[in-house]
Amino acid sequence: MAAHTYNQVGKPIPRIDNASKLAGQAIFAEDLQPAGKMLHGLVLRSPHPHARIRSIDTARAEALPGVRAIVTAQDLPDRLVGRYLADERALATDTVRFVGDRVAAVAADTREVAQEALGLIDVDYEQLPAVMDAFDALEDIAPLLHPRMAEYEVVAMAAPAGGNICSLNELSRGDPEKAFAQADRVFEEVYTTGMVHQAYLEPHACLGIHNPDGSFTVHSSTQAPFQLRGMIADALAVSHNRVRLVPTEIGGGFGGKISMQDEVAALALARKSGYPVRIVMTRREDFLCGTPRAGFHIAIKTGVSNDAKLIARTLDILLDGGAYAHGGVLVSWALPNFAEGPYNIPHLRITARCVYTNKPPSSAFRAPGGPQVNFAIESEMERIAAEMGWDAVDFRRNNLMPDGHVSTSGATMDCVMAPETLDAALALSGYKTDQTRPAPNRGRGLAVGNWNVGGMASAAVVKLNDDGSATLLTGVVDLTGVHTALAQIVAEVLDLAMDQVTVKTLDTESAPHATIAAGSQVLKSMGDAALRATEHVREQLFALAVEPLDAPPSRMELHQGDVRVKGAPGRSVPVTNLLGRAMATSGPVVGQGATGNYKRMPSFGTHVADVEVDPDTGQVQLTGYWASQDVGIAVNPVAVEGQIHGAIVQGIGMTLSEEMIFHDDRLANANFLDYKIPSVLDVPPIETVLVEQPAVDGPFGAKGIGEPPIVPVPAAIANAIFHAVGVRVTSLPITPEKLRKAIRAKA
Amino acid sequence: MQDFAYHAPPTVAEAIALFAADPEGSRYLAGGTDLFLALEHGSSAVRSVIDLKAIPGLDGIAVQPDGGHRLGALLPMDDLMRDRAIRTNYRALAESAEVVGGPPIRNRATLGGNLCNASPAADTAVPLVAFMAMAVLSSASGGRAIPVVRLWEAPGRTVLRPGELMTAIELPPPLPASASTFERLTRSAMDIALLSASAVISLNDDGTCRLVTLALGAVAPTVISIPEAGEVLRDTNCDDAALARVVKAVIETVRPIDDIRASAEYRREMAGVLAKRALARAYAIAIEPAGITR
Amino acid sequence: MKHPLSLNLNGDMAENLVEARTSLLTFIRESAGLTGTKRGCEEGECGGCAVLLDGRLVDSCLILALEAQGKTVTTVEGLGDPHHLSPVQSAFAESGASQCGFCIPGMLLATTALLDREPDPDEASIREAISGNLCRCTGYTRIVKAIQLAAKLKHDGQN
The missing domain is CATH 3.30.465.10 (Uridine Diphospho-n-acetylenolpyruvylglucosamine Reductase; domain 3)
Known part of the structure; x- marks a missing residue:
């Protein structure tokens, strides 16, 4: 473990937002109450998965007392927007493509009146055939869900490939076909995973205000203030500075609060009515209209040699992208970066196709694509080892990627900590590599996960107050406790106490550009920006101290409110003096820092799961869970551990119980009664160990940690089930019914 | 949700009278955990909600x-x-x-x-x-x-x-030398039952079954009882052969449905599993000298 | 039609006219203006809206405001303010039990109800006590630890 000599970095400092959150005073979007009158907005959503809108008649709804405004696409500019492919509208014009697609919106004095008004809007739909399966979308006879796809503007990463394929990405190295022919054994299998919802506890909410000067202010529960601001402004056809996005506290996001939801509808209603309009989704709406994790279909083919080497692999991955090109495009673009797994395979081809269907647009969810692909990869490692009579741990060790490995995308993998996490998890769990079951129907499984974390650009400002305390101005929101970590970084550099540092989240008009709070990148991206801004402050202080200390900046250090000469504690000057001096000369001390888009960093983890299976019913009880994660260094170990716990439990959900089920072309479990996220009773005791080796990059050597710990969870559990009862369910979630069926088939 | 009248009558008679005033549009309110969802999602108009919790003596x-x-x-x-x-x-x-x-x-x-x-x-x-x-x-x-x-x-x-x-x-009064069990199958810990079973067994002095009842939930349009359990197990030691006959009767009796929680096929098979478990466990507890009812 | 409602909310009388269909959750949030009680599902599945009604943990989304007539309701705001956190709140802070914080008010009230009934709960009791409260961030691990610490803090505070 790395030896820390820091005052703040590496310490388990309690979150700086604890007091407000624990006293129920944190303000989430639904809690916002502007001064004066506010209207309640509701969105009329398509009841059909695919339909043409013949007409919309709002007359009856408008006549309802208490209704203040109704908007349709007629009230908006004719604009297609999108993060990757400009393929959707804030309100539908002529076509709806999933149950929940926005058609119109109402603002009324009360929510009840708005609800009644929705029922009075007459929409004449012509239903069209729906495509509810990714394979169906590929058929020649499949209806084209976006017939004008070729005309859509590619905003980023998307590679439309005709038909219903909104993005196609393929990368390869070597010659897999030839290598399969030369392999001693070739294994093929298909793994599938369900569409799963982020199921954050706070449904989406926003508040739209039309300002007297004609500009817009929107408060939103978003992970991506700057991205979202851009999309909203584009949809309204105004320049970006005319939309001020104020991020609120977020009641969980996990990637599900990046896309645009009802913000433009709220602003259009505010403009039309003259009042602020708040739109709060119900849980059902959030299930229908959220942006879940894509369901995957993964055909995996692996060639091995008799000396337990992976020789060749192909992965053919079909993603259910849903109605619009959201994060599914990002996933298909990023897949080749992580779908190699933690292994070095000389002949490799990864094909990812993201297709449109008439389901909710799938998008980012904590390591998008990661746990799906790892489920296939690590299930196969275990299966192959079992069939070849190899020790599965040795087989993995034999093939782990080396440091400096070059991925199919050409990226060099630095700081590869795969073997270290494997060893750490084995030690933590007391994993024995012999395959003896601890008891009948009990089993233990292991999986090694990899992920690439980061990286988008950020800027930050640090200002020194006249007593030497510091305020970090940032446009990034806090989901993970990262603001506490940012404060630790500022405090570390300036040698301040934690209560001398404030982290202030500002809106998009006040803060410099910030990355999205997603992709495990805030600590790296904003952390680097904050570090540089703080170093900029320090540089200015040292420059101001040259005269009084009669020493060059290179010999100075900050110490508890003084700048002093290293090795000469007597030669010091209080920071407050320097700030007074600054006021008289160069002006207030303000530091700026920025970081550009940066290379993604690989991150690894090894998880071990213990299960007990009831073979008569197929029920699985998790009885223990151990995880090691490669974190660079943990700036705040409590926060890091909290991320690992949370990721594991979300992984447990997608492995054993969570799936959005579509019946008769409609989501059949749009509630927590039937969409089962884990309760505390589903969660085993979890032990974690942090593998710390400072990364070459990143503030103080920290790596992102939000996403990686979900990656190995499904495979670890699936392998434990295999160990317990000797059967493998290749589709997630592994429900009692599926497992019982597999057990019966074997018997 | 449409608004409605709210009453909290102090007596059963008054509650019944209030209901009679609008039988179509009235609902009794007890704990509300189901009624609330029905009010939110239900199709029929509710005009009057009659809260029963002000009536003394109904909760003991x-x-x-x-x-x-x-x-x-x-x-x-x-x-x-x-x-x-x-x-x-x-x-x-x-x-x-x-x-x-x-x-x-x-x-x-x-x-x-x-x-x-x-x-x-x-x-x-x-x-x-x-x-x-x-x-x-x-x-x-x-x-x-x-x-x-x-x-x-x-x-x-x-x-x-x-x-x-x-x-x-x-x-009814608890039976001598008896035990009761409840078994339940769910998708995760906090879930409504995919199916459930409950058995009550009382024993003769010689340790054979005297009276056996078995009920099953979520395997038919209503909760059902399986009278064959009592007939088959009477005077037996709840042995495997006897249990197998009960399981057969269960599987023939149940009429489960397919829904998003489970298939009818799975429910049918599991009805046998749970029935057997409920009965076997009840017998084991009842026969145990330290059994809970002895 | 509106009905007069009066109840004891965190020690103060809260009075207003409410429609019969108004839930206790809506009354607390919109009429009384206490937004610490969270609207997570409005189906009694998530526990975000949990409050104490005459000391018992309930989901305020499944209760008509009028059902609380004359009763005592405790919300997170009644436990302690940011400057005077209760032992239960302090234990959550110290344990790193709060991430997004949305489930936390309900968790704190579930903990309070548990410790009022069972001052020294074992881990199984703790898990059972918060089984009606979903959390999507923390994996519950540190929340369970926090409740163990809360029991200790309350215990120490009484000695």
Whole structure:
């Protein structure tokens, strides 16, 4: 473990937002109450998965007392927007493509009146055939869900490939076909995973205000203030500075609060009515209209040699992208970066196709694509080892990627900590590599996960107050406790106490550009920006101290409110003096820092799961869970551990119980009664160990940690089930019914 | 949700009278954990909600002269599961109350509400059928008591006449040398039952079964009882061969449905598994000298 | 039609006219203006809206405001303010039990109800006590630890 000599970095400092959150005073979007009158907005959503809108008649709804405004696409500019492919509208014009697609919106004095008004809007739909399966979308006879796809503007990463394929990405190295022919054994299998919802506890909410000067202010529960601001402004056809996005506290996001939801509808209603309009989704709406994790279909083919080497692999991955090109495009673009797994395979081809269907647009969810692909990869490692009579741990060790490995995308993998996490998890769990079951129907499984974390650009400002305390101005929101970590970084550099540092989240008009709070990148991206801004402050202080200390900046250090000469504690000057001096000369001390888009960093983890299976019913009880994660260094170990716990439990959900089920072309479990996220009773005791080796990059050597710990969870559990009862369910979630069926088939 | 009138009458008679004023548009309100969802999502217009919680005496547990127990219809699940007498004498009922949602639900959901909601998956309904409990009903024309097993016609539909009010559940006296069990299958820990089973077994002096009842939930339009269990197991030691015959009867009797929670095929197979487990465990407890009822 | 409602909310009388259909949750949030009680599902599944009603943990989304007539309701705001956190709140802070914080008010009230009834709960009791409260961030691990610490803090505070 790395030896820390820091005052703040590496310490388990309690979150700086604890007091407000624990006293129920944190303000989430639904809690916002502007001064004066506010209207309640509701969105009329398509009841059909695919339909043409013949007409919309709002007359009856408008006549309802208490209704203040109704908007349709007629009230908006004719604009297609999108993060990757400009393929959707804030309100539908002529076509709806999933149950929940926005058609119109109402603002009324009360929510009840708005609800009644929705029922009075007459929409004449012509239903069209729906495509509810990714394979169906590929058929020649499949209806084209976006017939004008070729005309859509590619905003980023998307590679439309005709038909219903909104993005196609393929990368390869070597010659897999030839290598399969030369392999001693070739294994093929298909793994599938369900569409799963982020199921954050706070449904989406926003508040739209039309300002007297004609500009817009929107408060939103978003992970991506700057991205979202851009999309909203584009949809309204105004320049970006005319939309001020104020991020609120977020009641969980996990990637599900990046896309645009009802913000433009709220602003259009505010403009039309003259009042602020708040739109709060119900849980059902959030299930229908959220942006879940894509369901995957993964055909995996692996060639091995008799000396337990992976020789060749192909992965053919079909993603259910849903109605619009959201994060599914990002996933298909990023897949080749992580779908190699933690292994070095000389002949490799990864094909990812993201297709449109008439389901909710799938998008980012904590390591998008990661746990799906790892489920296939690590299930196969275990299966192959079992069939070849190899020790599965040795087989993995034999093939782990080396440091400096070059991925199919050409990226060099630095700081590869795969073997270290494997060893750490084995030690933590007391994993024995012999395959003896601890008891009948009990089993233990292991999986090694990899992920690439980061990286988008950020800027930050640090200002020194006249007593030497510091305020970090940032446009990034806090989901993970990262603001506490940012404060630790500022405090570390300036040698301040934690209560001398404030982290202030500002809106998009006040803060410099910030990355999205997603992709495990805030600590790296904003952390680097904050570090540089703080170093900029320090540089200015040292420059101001040259005269009084009669020493060059290179010999100075900050110490508890003084700048002093290293090795000469007597030669010091209080920071407050320097700030007074600054006021008289160069002006207030303000530091700026920025970081550009940066290379993604690989991150690894090894998880071990213990299960007990009831073979008569197929029920699985998790009885223990151990995880090691490669974190660079943990700036705040409590926060890091909290991320690992949370990721594991979300992984447990997608492995054993969570799936959005579509019946008769409609989501059949749009509630927590039937969409089962884990309760505390589903969660085993979890032990974690942090593998710390400072990364070459990143503030103080920290790596992102939000996403990686979900990656190995499904495979670890699936392998434990295999160990317990000797059967493998290749589709997630592994429900009692599926497992019982597999057990019966074997018997 | 449309607004409605709210009443909190102090007596059963007044509650019944209020209901009679608008039988179509009235709903009794007990714990509200099911009614609220019905008000939010239901299609029929509710004009009057009659809160029963102001009526004294409907939420207690009383021992009857014959040793049986009378449970108020408004008894919350949390009180039911913690009651010492119930835990001792009607263990399966306490266990079924324990799994009706989490603590916030169990503090509100009532026994009468659980039964009158008429879900075939209602947890407490299953042991009550196995215990051969009676439901006490009141209406303007007087009172009546019917076996709990006869309460339901279909999912969501009871045999109660419009305005008829369930005021209590009567449990017969606990049988000597007996034990009861409740088994339940779910997708995750906090879930409504995919299916459930409850068995009550009392023994003869020689350790063979004297009286056996078996009830199953969520395998038919209503909670059902399996009379074959009693017939087959009487005077047996609940041996595997006898249990296999019961399981066969169960599988032939059940009429489960396919839904998003499970397939009919799985439910059918599991009905046999749970029935066997409930019976075998009940027998094992009853035969054990330290058995809970001896 | 509106009905007069009066109840004891965190020690103060809260009075207003409410429609019969108004839930206790809506009354607390919109009429009384206490937004610490969270609207997560409005189906009694998530526990975000949990409050104490005469000391018992309930989901305020499944209760008509009028059902609380004359009763005592405790919300997170009644436990302690940011400057005077209760032992239960302090234990959550110290344990790193709060991430997004949305489930936390309900968790704190579930903990309070548990410790009022069972001052020294074992881990199984703790898990059972918060089984009606979903959390999507923390994996519950540190929440369970926090409740163990809360029991200790309350215990120490009484000695």
